[in-house]
Amino acid sequence: MSRPPRPRIYLETYGCQMNEADTGMMAGLLASSGWERIDRPELADVILLNTCAVRERAEERVAGRVRHLARLKRYRPDLRIGLAGCMAQHLGRDLLARLPELDLLAGPDSYRRLADLLGRSDEGPLVDLALDKKERYEDLSPSPEAGLHAWVPIMRGCDRFCTFCVVPHVRGREKSLPAERIVGSVRDLVASGTVAVTLLGQTVNSYRDGAVDFAGLLERIARIPGLLRIRFTSPHPADFTRSFFAVMAEHRNLCKQIHLPVQSGSTRILEAMKRGHTREEFLALVGEIRTVLPDVSLTTDLIVGFPSETIEDYESTLSLLEEVRFDGAFMFRYSPRPGTYAVRKQPDDVPDEEKARRLHGLIELQERISAERYARWVGREVEVLVEGPSRRDRSCARGRSDDNKTVILPAEGARPGEIATVRIARATAHTLIAAGVPGPETDDEESGLTLLAD
Numbered sequence: 001m002s003r004p005p006r007p008r009i010y011l012e013t014y015g016c017q018m019n020e021a022d023t024g025m026m027a028g029l030l031a032s033s034g035w036e037r038i039d040r041p042e043l044a045d046v047i048l049l050n051t052c053a054v055r056e057r058a059e060e061r062v063a064g065r066v067r068h069l070a071r072l073k074r075y076r077p078d079l080r081i082g083l084a085g086c087m088a089q090h091l092g093r094d095l096l097a098r099l100p101e102l103d104l105l106a107g108p109d110s111y112r113r114l115a116d117l118l119g120r121s122d123e124g125p126l127v128d129l130a131l132d133k134k135e136r137y138e139d140l141s142p143s144p145e146a147g148l149h150a151w152v153p154i155m156r157g158c159d160r161f162c163t164f165c166v167v168p169h170v171r172g173r174e175k176s177l178p179a180e181r182i183v184g185s186v187r188d189l190v191a192s193g194t195v196a197v198t199l200l201g202q203t204v205n206s207y208r209d210g211a212v213d214f215a216g217l218l219e220r221i222a223r224i225p226g227l228l229r230i231r232f233t234s235p236h237p238a239d240f241t242r243s244f245f246a247v248m249a250e251h252r253n254l255c256k257q258i259h260l261p262v263q264s265g266s267t268r269i270l271e272a273m274k275r276g277h278t279r280e281e282f283l284a285l286v287g288e289i290r291t292v293l294p295d296v297s298l299t300t301d302l303i304v305g306f307p308s309e310t311i312e313d314y315e316s317t318l319s320l321l322e323e324v325r326f327d328g329a330f331m332f333r334y335s336p337r338p339g340t341y342a343v344r345k346q347p348d349d350v351p352d353e354e355k356a357r358r359l360h361g362l363i364e365l366q367e368r369i370s371a372e373r374y375a376r377w378v379g380r381e382v383e384v385l386v387e388g389p390s391r392r393d394r395s396c397a398r399g400r401s402d403d404n405k406t407v408i409l410p411a412e413g414a415r416p417g418e419i420a421t422v423r424i425a426r427a428t429a430h431t432l433i434a435a436g437v438p439g440p441e442t443d444d445e446e447s448g449l450t451l452l453a454d
């Protein structure tokens with residue numbers, strides 16, 4: 001007797017690395033309930049988009065995608081489409097009126113019930129948006145589909161409530177996972193072939209499990225044999241400790257790269273955002289980091305056009321970029337998010353054209369600085385963790401330097417998962433190119449370090 005076919009799900013991820021990790025976790029949970037994950041939406045029984053609510057444009061993109069995918073229902077009336085994650089949590093049941101094509105809404109704390117929900121999706125639109133103060137998914141494998149690299153959530157939620165940010169409202173308050181569980185999961189990942197991990201949390205360095213703080217956790221993970229590289233994202237500037245610097249300096253496999261969101265270079269705007277630090281404190285932190293880790297690569301997040309931002313505030317951000325000289329930045333114009341303090345109390349008073357002009361100026365400056373920061377590697381030796389073939393030229397390999405720069409290198413002898421030492425021959429604002437790589441048409445392989453966004 002032939003077995004009934006397994007139900008098929010197509011998963012698509014939007015937004016941050018935490019969502020990438022959550023999608024992997026959902027896939028693992030669903031696989032254990034008999035679901036098969038496929039990569040063609042037109043063949044799926046259920047399409048589930050794991051979404052982001054941090055920016056309005058991300059929500060618009062998802063809405064467009066839902067409408068596009070819903071055309072498949074003409075030929076497949078039994079097809080079900082759902083939204084998971086922050087956008088579902090943020091907009092809630094209103095989404096069902098805006099996107100009547102939807103059959104399911106699942107918030108970030110509902111993933112254990114997902115298989116059950118999907119099994120009932122014939123009952124009409126199903127909604128599970130309950131936030132759970134205790135849900136940490138601590139017993140689940142962080143990356144059931146991990147390869148050479150794995151995303152490893154170590155905490156969920158955020159307690160900071162920056163005035164522009166929707167995260168604490170949709171992901172709930174900060175919850176750290178047990179240290180023993182995290183270390184055990186990373187050991188298991190290494191045993192199954194993973195050589196690099198990125199620890200994830202909304203304010204990753206405020207991690208605490210009893211006596212184990214972020215530095216203590218990093219130290220334990222750094223001692224796991226076979227783990228070549230460890231990164232983390234995103235720390236909060238106000239949460240660094242002395243012991244963190246000591247651990248970073250001691251362990252070679254803790255990558256010398258820190259993504260350090262600053263958002264603005266103006267103390268007045270930082271205070272309006274309730275970021276918890278001033279421009280001067282941020283600069284002092286950068287000085288301390290560079291004293292301990294001289295070759296560290298720093299990247300950041302920036303917002304222009306925050307309510308009440310004047311030209312002087314904006315110029316303070318430009319001068320901060322000149323002073324710090326980040327290797328890359330994610331740059332955005334402010335967009336008000338419903339439910340936040342800023343929407344209620346801080347009028348969105350910078351005109352759109354002015355926000356666009358300021359963003360353009362910021363991008364132009366950061367591109368110049370990025371090009372200069374990348375150029376300083378030319379002529380130097382770099383250790384590259386090989387990831388696979390180059391996207392532009394299959395005769396070359398692609399990998400990542402310790403400080404998280406994409407490196408193109410000759411394919412010969414470059415084996416995925418191993419470290420290759422190469423000499424850098426040239427650089428763009430986004431990529432390092434090793435000696436022996438033909439060019440220049442293969443040069444600009446996207447690195448993700450400078451994202452020129454909305």
Ligand code: SF4
Pocket residue numbers: 158159160161162165166167168202203236
């Ligand atoms: S620290 Fe601020 S910006 Fe970051 S997730 Fe928390 S509230 Fe949002």
